[in-house]
Amino acid sequence: MGTNSISFSLTFLCSLLLILHPPQRSVVVQVVAQEVAKSESEALGVPEKRETLEIIIGGGGSPSPSPSPETPCPPPPPALSPRLIKARKVLLKFKSLIDDPDCYTKNWLPNESPCQYNGIRCADFPKDNERAVAGIDLNRARIAGKNGCLFPLESSGVLGDIEELTFFHVNSNNFTGSLSRNVLNFQYFFELDLSNNKISSAFPDEVLQATQLVFLDLRFNQLQGTIPSKLFEKDLDVIFVNNNKFTGCLPENFGSTPARYLTFANNQLTGQIPKSIGYGNTSKSLTEVLFLGNKFDGCLPYEIGNLKKVVVFDVSKNLLTGPIPLSFGCLNKIQFLNLAHNKFYGCVPDNLCQIPSLRKNGNLSLSDNYFNEVGPSCWSLIKSKVLDVSRNCIPGLPNQRSHQECYEFYHKEKKPCPNPASLNFIPCKGYWQGQGQEQEQEQKQSTSNVPEATGSPPEPVIYKTLKPHRLRL
Template identity: 65%
Template sequence: METKSILMLYFLCSFFLHLAVTQEVAKSESEAVGEGAAEKRETLEIIIGGGGSPSPTPSPSPCPPPPPKPLSRLEKARRVLLRFKSIINDTSCYTQNWNANTDVCKFNGIRCATFPTDKQRAVAGLDLNGAKVSGQNGCALPLDGLLNNIEELTFFHVNSNNFSGGIPENITNYKYFFELDLSNNKIGGKFPLKALKNRTLVFLDLRFNKLTGEIPYQLFQQDLDVIFVNDNQFSGYLPENFGSTTARYLTFARNQLTGPLPRSLGFAPNLTEVLFLGNRFSGCLPFEIGYLKKAVVFDASRNFITGPIPFSFGCLKSIQYLNLAHNKLYGVVPDNLCQIPSLRNNGNLSLSNNYFKEIGPSCWSLIKSKVLDVSQNCIPGLPNQRSPLECHQFYYRNPESCPKPESFYYVPCKSHWGWGTSPAHEPQATGSPSEPNVVASHEDQREEELGREGDACVFEIDLLSVNDES
């Protein structure tokens, strides 16, 4: 019995010793319960907040920086102007005080005003007239980069510089832009129709540039007060809708325009001064010109215009300067023309270098007072006339006749002369003019009526209350 107990105890000890030798002790909780169980336990502890140690606190996300303060209108303009200064050759030092330490409104040639919508101060005008700036190292100086980057501009004057290229489209979106002067530069290409899309534009000066092509009819549909396009290379006929213009001052002088003067010219309601001199116009003077009751200056000299002077010219009651010299006009100088008070009182009537052979009685006194110049014509008894042979040859060749010759006796301002004001003789719209049969040749240009620098007229336009401020 004792022996059996000892054997049983030995057997049990051997069994448990075998288990200890054949199995390793788990070194971690995950090994003891398995990987999946440990992960589930950790997840559960996070959800219920339990577990042996607290979970780490996540680091806070950084706040986004505040948006930059928008630039003021003046600061935007300053950057544009300084950038422009950095690319130009300014031999006259016109932009010398354009720098970061000077108030933009005190920059030379800059005019500031209060912008209506947000009441901010803004650059309202830029005047570089006579600055003579050019591109550096002989490079071109385009308008892009200056004119199209200051949207508050109301006027842009850069007379007598070296700008080239075209006009940026952006200005058509400028709400208060009314005056553009690009005269005496190197602007080329066709007429800048894009500029006419700006309905606030009233002053357009493109004189002394290199523009080519035809004058577009859209020009005369704009509500413009001033149109200066002289001394370019425009060609072709003037559009038939010329009389639709609301402009007071127009000059087309010294281009290469051809064809007759449009009949609608007489119905331009505000026309005060118009210059056609130095082109290649031909045909006869339309009697409708006599309707220009406000015209003070009319110059169609140095062309190839022919025919007599219509009697309707005696209705130009405001005319002070009438120049038809250096053409192929002929016949009789109407006496009523020499009776216009504004001409008789220190006016100027130039009919020299034509083929007139007779003058009315009232014209003799104007010759004596040196108001009327009829030198180099065919008028007997006057000095400084063409030779009899030259006059004979001109009339022998049967000078070009004019359509509706009876219209030359129509005087719209005096009903007891001619046909009076009968509606049957009111001007009618005309079709396309026929090609002129006179081949133009180069002629000496007379002394320029408009200088390259400065404007021919001064206009006071109160937009945006644009004022200089120190």
């Protein structure tokens, strides 16, 4: 039999066997499921082509599965406005000039939007709705010039070249010098906080020419000279100039300021408290005022009783003298009244001790003076610890000055006030009509059944200015 016949016979025989005993698909699937080696190459761990494996498991060369679709790229960030590009250049230049020990400006990077920078606030500029840097807050950053040197504000460019600024807060840094005059032209510049720096000039004239300023904080610097009268012509809401080296008297136009919060504490100011404090804008707007820690002298003007909204009035630690004007009984909003550490004398007015806001968890400090008498309504305040009259000359009370000390004052040091009749003037006299019965009742209760104070009132906002780090109002 020839070769061709043998091949044909074998082929025919195989075909016949396949017809009689067809292969079972389930067997192949079972093998695959049990992960039995499908070829000699697989059993020996020898790699073989993908097509061969498909034939063995019955794939028959079917097309490969389609690859997973790629995740689309995020859209590019929006382009920076020209105002932001300009501001970024200014900020990066500023960063190159400073030492930043706390890495406050670490994320001020050239390829980032300045709106992402630490301490930078952005908003839409009103003129064209273009995004712009609206505020800079570097509070407590401890920034200095290179090698830890003081850093002049005018050379920094950061306050002068960003005309869209609405506020500039840099308390607790090492800035010195004066402001850039460019700030005078900023249309929306409302807040300036230079507190707790190293500024040692006279009162900055640029501040007086900034037309939109409403918040001014210059405390804890080394500013010198007098406080200019033009300051009280500005439409400011807050004036903090405490803890500097200001000297001289307060200007007579003091009462012109519409400010609600004023502190001149811990300077070297002299002279009298201006009478204008009780008329003009201050009579309608002044809420909290601190004169403590200066060298003010003379008597308190009765016009102080016209302060309709005052809650805090502090003239402690000065050289003031005279009786308390009866007009103080008109301060019907007062909660903190501090006249301690002066040379006041005479009787503590009874109508002052009747003010409801003082009686209800208020604080009236008259310690370290020379008062020798208190009105009948004051006794309950003493017992409830609302009123402090320690180290005075009041008979029958503990912790008073010695008899000799009081005698020396009243016979040798006591100074009269120039207009004693004004001390008896009560501008709100109608408020006290019909108070006679209440006074009599107070007098009967002066030694018994005295209500205890329920607790101290919260610390006023303005007292926080006596600490180097300002807490926002």
